[in-house]
Each structure stands twice: as C-alpha cells, then as structure tokens.
Amino acid sequence: MSTYALEAVFRPRSVAVVGASPRERSVGRAVVRNLREAGFAGPVGLVNPKHRQIDGVAAVARLADLPFKPELVVVSTPAATVPGVIAEAVAVGARAAVVVTAGLGQGPGSLLEQLEAAARPHGLRIVGPNCLGVMAPHAGLNVSFAARSPLKGDLALVSQSGAIAAGLVEWGAERSIGFSAVVSLGDALDVDFGDLLDWFAQDQKTRAILLYIESIRDARKFMSAARAAARAKPVVVVKSGRHAQGAKAAATHTGALAGSDAVYDAAFRRAGLLRVLALDELFAAAETLGHLRSAPGRRLSILTNGGGIGVLAVDRLVDLGGTLAALDEATVKRLDAVLPPTWSRSNPVDIVGDADAARYTVALETLLADRDNDAVLVMNVPTALSSSEEAARAVAEVLGRRPRPGAGKPVLGVWLGGHDAAIAALNAADVPTYATESDAVRGYMYLVRHREAQQALMETPPSLPEDFVVDAAAAQAIVSGALAQGRRWLDPLEVTALLGAYGIPITPVTLATDADAAAAAAAPLLAQGLPVALKILSPDIVHKSDVGGVRLNLASEASVREAAAGILERARQARPEARIDGVTVQPMITRPKARELIAGLADDATFGPVIVFGRGGTAVEVIDDKALALPPLDLRLAHELISRTRVSRILKAYRDVLAADERAVALVLVKLAQLAADIPQIRELDINPLLADRDGVIAVDARVAIAAYEGPVQKGPWHSRFVVRPYPKEWERQVELAHGRRMFVRPVRPEDEELFRRFFDKVTDEDLRLRFFSAVRHFSHEFIARLTQLDYARSIALVAIDPDSGEMLGAVRLLADANYERGEYGILVRSDLKGYGIGWQLMRIMIEYAGSIGLKMVEGQVLRENVTMLTMCQQLGFRIRPDRDDATLMDVELPIAAP
Incomplete structure (x- = not known):
C-alpha cells in the first residue's frame, strides 16, 4: 500500500490512545505522557473502560464514545483485545493505528491474523504490532513509550528494533542531533521499510534516512523504494546478523560464496544505500549527516595542534580509502607568513601545541580557500598553553562568515577532552564533532561514499556489442527437457549447449x-x-x-x-x-598466463538470483575473494563487480604478463544475468575455472542446478524472480506512421544518453520550453541520466527510433506513484517531425502500459498555450481543467480501465 494514509501516522489531526492508564510504569501511561509533553495540538482522546479520568483528563470506555473521529489510534491493550480494538477503530473511521502491544503470535488462527483481517480490507494502516511507537517532532507527535522525546531535526530513523530506536533518540538529544521522525516497525504487519522509504523520500522535513534492518520480507518492494529514495537523499543502513550462515546447504562454489549477508550487501549497494557495520557507525553517520550536506571528493586536509593525532588521522584516512590532500605552493607561502617556523609545512597542518584562536582562524581560512582539498578536519588537543574553547569559537566564527549555513567545504571537528562549551560552539556552527580522530575520518568517508554512490547511480554504461545475441529458446528447451526427466542437474553436454546458446566460450566435451x-x-x-x-x-x-x-x-x-x-x-x-x-x-586448455576466475549464479531466499564473481580454483571458499551483485547487469555494473575483488588487480598487466581481456569477463557476467532472466528454472550455475587472458575467456568446467519455477514468488507486474525489474523487452514493437514512415518503439536503456543528446539538438527552444516549462539549453550528464536510468518497477520511458537511420524521433515517459494508482506522463517529439503521428502512437502505447501495471489514472500538466498537446489529450479522452494553483497550466487526467 506504500504511502497510502501515512499522513495519518505522521501528521494526524487527532489521536486516541486505547489502553491509556494511570498506573505507573505502564505502557499506556508512558504513551499519554509523551504525547502531552510533545505538544500535540489536535484533539486527544483517552480510552479505558476502567477509568473515568486519567491524570485529570477525561477518559471514555470505547472509541465510539469520543466526541471526535480520531485519525490515528494508538493501541496498548492486552494482546487478546487488540483485534477487537482495531475493528472499533475501523468502525469510527480511523485511518491508521500504532499497535505497541506484543504477543499476538504468528500464523493461521493467531491474534496477528485476526488483526490483519480486521484492518486490511478497510485500508486501515497498521504500524507494529510489538513496536516502540512513532515520533514526529515537527508535528508535536510522540506516540511511543520511549524515555525521551527526540529533538526536531531532519533525520528520519526507521528501526525494526524498539531498543535501537530509543537508544538513538537518547544519543541524538545528547549530541544536539534532531529527527524529522522516528519509527519502530516491530513485527511490520503492514507498514514496512518500503512504505516508509517512499514516505520520507518525499518528506520535505527529511534530509537523510537512517535504517536499522534485521531482515527484509518484500525484497522487490524494498529495492524499488530504496532506489527511489537514494536518488533523492542519503539513506544509511545498518543490518544485524552479518555472520549468519545463509549458504550452508549450497551445492556449488558460487552458492557457498553467496552468504546471506553478502547478498544484503549487494542489494544495498545496488540501491545506492550507504551501509555501515555497527551502531556506533550509524551514530557517526547520523552525526555527519545531521550537519553536513556532501563532500565533493576524497581529498582531506587536516588541521591540528598535535602532530601525533594528525598522523593517526592520516593512517585511518588511508585505511578507509581516502586521500590526503596536497598543499599548493600559495597555501604553504600564506601559512609560512602567519604561523611559527616550527609548523609542519605539510598536511597534516600542525600549528603547534600553543596554537591560540588567532592561529586556528588564519589556518582554517587558508585551508578553506585552497582548491586542492575537498574538506577540512580540525582537531584540538587540550594543552596548558591555549584555550580549547576559544579555538572552537574561532572555528565557529570563521564558518559563520560564510554566505549561508552549510555553504562551502565540509568541516569536521575533534576536540579531545570533550569540553562542553567547545562542543556546543561547534555544534551551533553545524560542525559535526567526534570523540576520536578515527571516528571523524570515518564520518568524512561516509560523505564521500554517499556521493560516489549517487554518481554510480548516474553513470552511463558502455553499449553492449552488436553481436550480443542469445538463443533463449534453445536454452529453455535444454532445461525443460532435463526437468521433464526429474533431474536436478544438467549433464556436461547440456551445460555446454546451454552456455553456447548465450555465447559463453566453453571447452568442448x-x-x-x-x-x-x-x-x-x-x-x-x-x-x-x-x-x-x-x-x-x-x-x-x-x-x-x-x-x-x-x-x-x-x-x-x-x-x-x-x-x-x-x-x-x-x-x-x-x-x-x-x-x-x-x-x-x-x-x-593450456593458457599458461591465464587467470583462474569463478563466475556464476546463486539463489537467495530473499533476493532471488545473485551474480557471483571472484578468484577461481578448487580452494575458492578458502580464498574467499568474491563479490556479488543483483541482476540485471549492464557492462558498467559488471566492471564495477569485477573491481571489488582482489583478483581484479592481476587482470591488469604485470611484469611479463599482458593484461587480460577484462571486457570479455564483464560480458560473461552480463550474459549470466540475462540467462537468469530468461530461464528462471536455473537455481545455481558455477563456472570454475573461467580462464581469462589477453585473448579472451573460456570456461573449463561448469555445473548447473535446476528446479521447477512455479511463477512469481513476489508481488509485482512482471514475471521474473529478479527484485530489480529487468529491461521490459516485451514492450518493444514496430509501429506504422503516416506517409509511409515506420518507427521502432522500445523502453529507454541506460546507455541511451548519447541518443538523447543528439535528439535534443533537433528540438527547438520553444518545444523544450513547452515540455520542461522553462528554457533549457544545457543538458548536463546528470539531467540526461535522470531521463535514461530508470527503475522499471516504477517508471517507463519509451523511445521512438527511425529503423533506417537509428535516430531518435521522440519519447514518452510515465512515472507511477508509490501506491501504483496514478502515473504522471511527459512527452516530447522532434520538432521537424510533427504531423506523422509519432506523439499519438507514443501516447497510445504509454496508456496501454499504464493499464498493464494496474494504474487507475494517468495525469499530467500542460502549459495553457500548448494547444497541440491539449488537443491530442482531448482526442485521447483526457479530462482537462485549469490548474488551481497556476493559471498558466492545465491539468489533464485519463481514467484507465482495468486490462
């Protein structure tokens, strides 16, 4: 259901607490106390049949007795009563409930099943049960039994553990870190990570999202929501159970290498999430993201009054893959002029133990002006020769002279000794502070990794070769024949034929x-x-x-x-x-300088097919040099997967050994991903070794495990077992146009950036203004990447191509909302090709697609002066009316009949 009715959870107009109690140390009393202390401005009703009033506030016996209709109902009654309370909430018209009660059981006949039956048919959203509750400081809402209310801020925290959520609230209050919301999911009967990622991605008061995850149930929904959220703002995740043995029963090397946590890691990476490994790292990430926006690069300058701590910071920076910035000559000369002759004259910039506020000021100003660094870490060691507090105030004053808060390079701080006044001054200047130099460097690298994850989401993959041809029908026949005989494994002759159908070289057998x-x-x-x-x-x-x-x-x-x-x-x-x-x-096969690799497919219970790559040979599990990725893959993702292994280093040239053909290796990985998409009956596939040298690759040995596929294992509008929707090839089609012209229509692919760039060269400024509502002439990589890199689970863009010249004729896109109810469209046709029916045909196919994924409405906004588009919308059956907020716009919408 995604974001449906979640405004009643985070911005309710009224609240009722069922199970409110005057009894000390009761959950009901804690919820009421927190709600009152948070300053909720709307009506609050207390429900308890045993009490006429609670702490001086009138109470009623039933929800129906309240003088108002509560939008949000908080339930803390005994487990046996919860389904009945939820039925009452439905009856009085509530839109959401937070169920903190635990002990509802699991499975058929349980109280949990009864709770779901009472709520789901009526669209009542449920947070919990067995949860800490919900806190939304900007709405004055705290319906939890946490010991403290969070400060107002712009971090959203979603946790499966109530204890973790409560601990982070306490930690945030002590560090002046505030939250836009804190949610404890508990058993997550209804509202889950996917719903809340969608909500907070759109929430204007949330700048970054923190997740504490124990497990994911609906991986497809989670991945779609996470990828959308990560494009909008930082998402940081910590997951417990990193060493759970998820692959004990694997029958192949690839299966054994694909442990459960490694697959989660691959999923987080694919979604663009920033993963940290422990709670203290989540705290450090929260500290960093609570103050800083981004780091433009990896180059860090270090300013300190203690040489030893500076060296330790450099060590940690190198450990984590950062870069120690070089000082340019102008910076050194300027520092020479104002610092004592004993300063370090290099990075770290050691301004000596007696450094006063003035010395910190001039050194920091100089480093901020240096173009050869991307951020500055300022550290202070307390000495008897200077004041730590004055040094902190000097840093704050330098940053206070910036044009606006948060502008310019990130600055991080370490003030050893933890002087409260110094830390307060730095926090007020939006400088994140850390207990140690190690924590500070790690915090900086979070910013770097997040920026690089965003860049990776926007990178354009190289085009696949034209000879990337597969024979999916032949491969399917091989697998189906083996399954018909009741076999679980393909024999070597079948394996050879299967890989041959996908153009993967293999030793004949x-x-x-x-x-x-x-x-x-x-x-x-x-x-x-x-x-x-x-x-x-x-x-x-x-x-x-x-x-x-x-x-x-x-x-x-x-x-x-x-x-x-x-x-x-x-x-x-x-x-x-x-x-x-x-x-x-x-x-x-005698290729003396070939590298032994392993490549294959494994099957994960949560995320489905997984691509595995690494160092091959008989000791692959012992060597454990592997990396995982979720399919589908393009060549960029395949090269990135290879680069995450140690064996990738020896694929390069060294001594008298020429570089291996890394593109051929990457192409094998892309083909394996395509094989997994085409033949869902493949459960495990193991190529070991895959030999690679300058002449290409060849599989020396391979095994394939198969099992019957009974259809979709997760919800979604496509058949594949992938949790990231593969390229929807079924929407490719040839279309006849007016005047004898033809066009080929297909979904947009990530490698289409150059196609779009050439297309925009043939669109007039006026047509671009009508499409984008403003003058557009500079098409940055980021701008076009947003048009070409799609999450096919949520959006589709169809491009029309001239089959003779290969030129782009036009494109239409449709973006579905998180609830899969409405979709917003946009369309643009080349300016010199109007009148051929290109726009009409693209709109027709887009509307057909909307129906196929179950949307109820297609909508858009059109400039009032765009008569051509408004006329076409009218002919297609759209309802057209003036926009209520902007007189220059018309709103158009088309109801979609069920397919």
Whole structure:
C-alpha cells in the first residue's frame, strides 16, 4: 500500500490512545505522557473502560464514545483485545493505528491474523504490532513509550528494533542531533521499510534516512523504494546478523560464496544505500549527516595542534580509502607568513601545541580557500598553553562568515577532552564533532561514499556489442527437457549447449561410457597434439575431486584408458549408491598466463538470483575473494563487480604478463544475468575455472542446478524472480506512421544518453520550453541520466527510433506513484517531425502500459498555450481543467480501465 494514509501516522489531526492508564510504569501511561509533553495540538482522546479520568483528563470506555473521529489510534491493550480494538477503530473511521502491544503470535488462527483481517480490507494502516511507537517532532507527535522525546531535526530513523530506536533518540538529544521522525516497525504487519522509504523520500522535513534492518520480507518492494529514495537523499543502513550462515546447504562454489549477508550487501549497494557495520557507525553517520550536506571528493586536509593525532588521522584516512590532500605552493607561502617556523609545512597542518584562536582562524581560512582539498578536519588537543574553547569559537566564527549555513567545504571537528562549551560552539556552527580522530575520518568517508554512490547511480554504461545475441529458446528447451526427466542437474553436454546458446566460450566435451570409449574419444584430440582431461560423470557426484574423479594432462590412448578405468573404479568404491554414467573427455586448455576466475549464479531466499564473481580454483571458499551483485547487469555494473575483488588487480598487466581481456569477463557476467532472466528454472550455475587472458575467456568446467519455477514468488507486474525489474523487452514493437514512415518503439536503456543528446539538438527552444516549462539549453550528464536510468518497477520511458537511420524521433515517459494508482506522463517529439503521428502512437502505447501495471489514472500538466498537446489529450479522452494553483497550466487526467 506504500504511502497510502501515512499522513495519518505522521501528521494526524487527532489521536486516541486505547489502553491509556494511570498506573505507573505502564505502557499506556508512558504513551499519554509523551504525547502531552510533545505538544500535540489536535484533539486527544483517552480510552479505558476502567477509568473515568486519567491524570485529570477525561477518559471514555470505547472509541465510539469520543466526541471526535480520531485519525490515528494508538493501541496498548492486552494482546487478546487488540483485534477487537482495531475493528472499533475501523468502525469510527480511523485511518491508521500504532499497535505497541506484543504477543499476538504468528500464523493461521493467531491474534496477528485476526488483526490483519480486521484492518486490511478497510485500508486501515497498521504500524507494529510489538513496536516502540512513532515520533514526529515537527508535528508535536510522540506516540511511543520511549524515555525521551527526540529533538526536531531532519533525520528520519526507521528501526525494526524498539531498543535501537530509543537508544538513538537518547544519543541524538545528547549530541544536539534532531529527527524529522522516528519509527519502530516491530513485527511490520503492514507498514514496512518500503512504505516508509517512499514516505520520507518525499518528506520535505527529511534530509537523510537512517535504517536499522534485521531482515527484509518484500525484497522487490524494498529495492524499488530504496532506489527511489537514494536518488533523492542519503539513506544509511545498518543490518544485524552479518555472520549468519545463509549458504550452508549450497551445492556449488558460487552458492557457498553467496552468504546471506553478502547478498544484503549487494542489494544495498545496488540501491545506492550507504551501509555501515555497527551502531556506533550509524551514530557517526547520523552525526555527519545531521550537519553536513556532501563532500565533493576524497581529498582531506587536516588541521591540528598535535602532530601525533594528525598522523593517526592520516593512517585511518588511508585505511578507509581516502586521500590526503596536497598543499599548493600559495597555501604553504600564506601559512609560512602567519604561523611559527616550527609548523609542519605539510598536511597534516600542525600549528603547534600553543596554537591560540588567532592561529586556528588564519589556518582554517587558508585551508578553506585552497582548491586542492575537498574538506577540512580540525582537531584540538587540550594543552596548558591555549584555550580549547576559544579555538572552537574561532572555528565557529570563521564558518559563520560564510554566505549561508552549510555553504562551502565540509568541516569536521575533534576536540579531545570533550569540553562542553567547545562542543556546543561547534555544534551551533553545524560542525559535526567526534570523540576520536578515527571516528571523524570515518564520518568524512561516509560523505564521500554517499556521493560516489549517487554518481554510480548516474553513470552511463558502455553499449553492449552488436553481436550480443542469445538463443533463449534453445536454452529453455535444454532445461525443460532435463526437468521433464526429474533431474536436478544438467549433464556436461547440456551445460555446454546451454552456455553456447548465450555465447559463453566453453571447452568442448564428449561423453564416454567406459574406458575403451574414452580412449576412442580422446584419439582425435591426441592426434592434434592436445592432451586430454577426464572427469567422472554422475548426477549424484557434484564435487568430482572429492572421489578422485579428475585426471589431467593425459597424452596417450593407453594413459586415457587406464585413467578412465581408475576413475570409474574409485567412484564406485567411494559412492556405491551413486548413478555413474561414465566419464567426460575434454581437451586440456593450456593458457599458461591465464587467470583462474569463478563466475556464476546463486539463489537467495530473499533476493532471488545473485551474480557471483571472484578468484577461481578448487580452494575458492578458502580464498574467499568474491563479490556479488543483483541482476540485471549492464557492462558498467559488471566492471564495477569485477573491481571489488582482489583478483581484479592481476587482470591488469604485470611484469611479463599482458593484461587480460577484462571486457570479455564483464560480458560473461552480463550474459549470466540475462540467462537468469530468461530461464528462471536455473537455481545455481558455477563456472570454475573461467580462464581469462589477453585473448579472451573460456570456461573449463561448469555445473548447473535446476528446479521447477512455479511463477512469481513476489508481488509485482512482471514475471521474473529478479527484485530489480529487468529491461521490459516485451514492450518493444514496430509501429506504422503516416506517409509511409515506420518507427521502432522500445523502453529507454541506460546507455541511451548519447541518443538523447543528439535528439535534443533537433528540438527547438520553444518545444523544450513547452515540455520542461522553462528554457533549457544545457543538458548536463546528470539531467540526461535522470531521463535514461530508470527503475522499471516504477517508471517507463519509451523511445521512438527511425529503423533506417537509428535516430531518435521522440519519447514518452510515465512515472507511477508509490501506491501504483496514478502515473504522471511527459512527452516530447522532434520538432521537424510533427504531423506523422509519432506523439499519438507514443501516447497510445504509454496508456496501454499504464493499464498493464494496474494504474487507475494517468495525469499530467500542460502549459495553457500548448494547444497541440491539449488537443491530442482531448482526442485521447483526457479530462482537462485549469490548474488551481497556476493559471498558466492545465491539468489533464485519463481514467484507465482495468486490462
């Protein structure tokens, strides 16, 4: 349901507390006390059949007895009564409820099921049960039993743990960090992370979102909401259970490498979230984000009156991947003129232990003016020769002279000794302060990582090669045939054919049922001077080396015959119950300078298919050099995945070894992602080793596990098991236009940036003004990236292309709201091609798409002077009326019939 009725949770006009109590240390009393102390301005009703008044405030026996209709109902009654209370809330017209009561159970027949049955059919939103409550300081709302109310601020906190939420509120109050809202999800029967990410992404009082996650239930909804929110503002997440063994039963190397937490990490990375590993890091992130906006780069200047702490800060900066800024000559000369001759003359800028306020002032001003750094860390060690408080005030005064609060480079502070007056002065100047130099550097790197995550979301991938052709039908036939026989694994011949259908090079393989057949199969290879490899073939023996089932570098028919007999005998002795079909015969691949890699697919219970890449070989789990990513992949994401492994370093040239063809490796990963999209029955796929050198790649060994696919496992308008919607190829189509012209219509892809740039060159200034409501002539990378990089789960952009020239003719886009009820459209056609029906056809397809995903309404705004667009909307059946807030605009909307 996403943001539906959430305004009743965070901005209710009236509140009722059911279970309000005069009893000390009761949850009901704590909720009432917090609500009164928060200063909620609307009507508040107390409901308790046992009391006529509570703390001097009249109470009633039932919700129906209140003199007003409560928008928000807070429930703290015994578990057995909760479903009945929710039914009463529905009856009186409440829109949302916060259920703090615990102990409602799980599963069929439970009180939780009864609660859901009472609320969901009527659209009553539920926060909880078993939660701390909700706090929204800007609305004067605190319906929780936390010990303290949060300060007003612009950080939103969403936590599955009430204790974590309460702890962060306490910590924030002590550090002058405020919140726009604090929400404890508890059992998250209804309102979940996805809903709240959507809400806070649009909330004008929220600048950054903090998440404490234990698990995700609806991964598809979460990923869609998280990606949308991360494009709008920083989202920081800490997840517990990092060392849970989620892949114990995996049958392949890729499956074993894809542990549960590693998959969560891949998901957070794909969504553009900033992950921290512990609560103290979340606190540090909150401290940083509570004061600072962004860091333009990784270069940090350090200003200190103590050399030792400066060196420690440099060590930590290098550990975390930051860059120590260089001082340019002008900066050194200026500092030489005002600092004592014993200053460090390098970064860290050590202004010596007797540094007074004046010295801090001139040094900070100089570093802020230096273009060779991106941020400044100011530190102070208390000494008997100077005042820490005066130094802090000097820093605050320098920043106070900026044109506006928060303008310019980020400045962070470490004042050892924790002088309250000094910390207060820095906080007032919006300088985040930290207990140690390590915490401060880590806080700075949060800013850097967030900016880089935003840049990654906007990067344009290179185009796929024109020969990226797959035979999905042949691959599906292979898998379907094996499933029809009741098999869980493809045999090596099928694996070879499957990878071949996707253009992944693999060593050819021949099946031999006995030793003589093996010798006969090896003969042609041996005649070419190629030694051969033999491997046991059994659907019951996955790890061949464990039973002595592999022999390599066999150079004669006699050695092949002997090796095959030995392999079969050892296998029968080690695994007498196993079905043994024979051995496979393959030529030995001799690429002496090739790197051994692993690439494959694993299956995660929460996030579905996962791409795994890393260092290959028999000891992959021990080496544990791997990185994971969620499909679909483009070439940019594939290269980024490779870069996160240690083995990526030796893909480069070193000594007498030429660089491997990294693009060929990346292309294999993209093809695996496409294979996972096309064939959802593939559960695990293991290419190990995948050899890579300057001549390309070749798979030496591969295994594929399969299982029946019964349809969508998560809600959403597409069939794939992916939690990030893949490119919707089904919306590609050829369209006939007027005057004998044709156009090819397809969804926009991330690599279309240059296509759009050339298109805008052929659109007049007037047409651009009519489309974007203002004059637009500079098309930055960020501007076009927002048009071409889409979350297909929420938005679609269809581009019309001339099939002969490849030029773009026009585009239409539709952005669905978080509730999947309404969609806003926009359209633009090349100025020299009006009159061919391009806009009409694009609008028609867009409306068809809106119906396919279940939208009830398509709407838009059109300039009153744009008569052409208004006429087309009228002909398409749109309702047209003047905009209530802007006389220059007309609002258009089209009801969408169910498909």
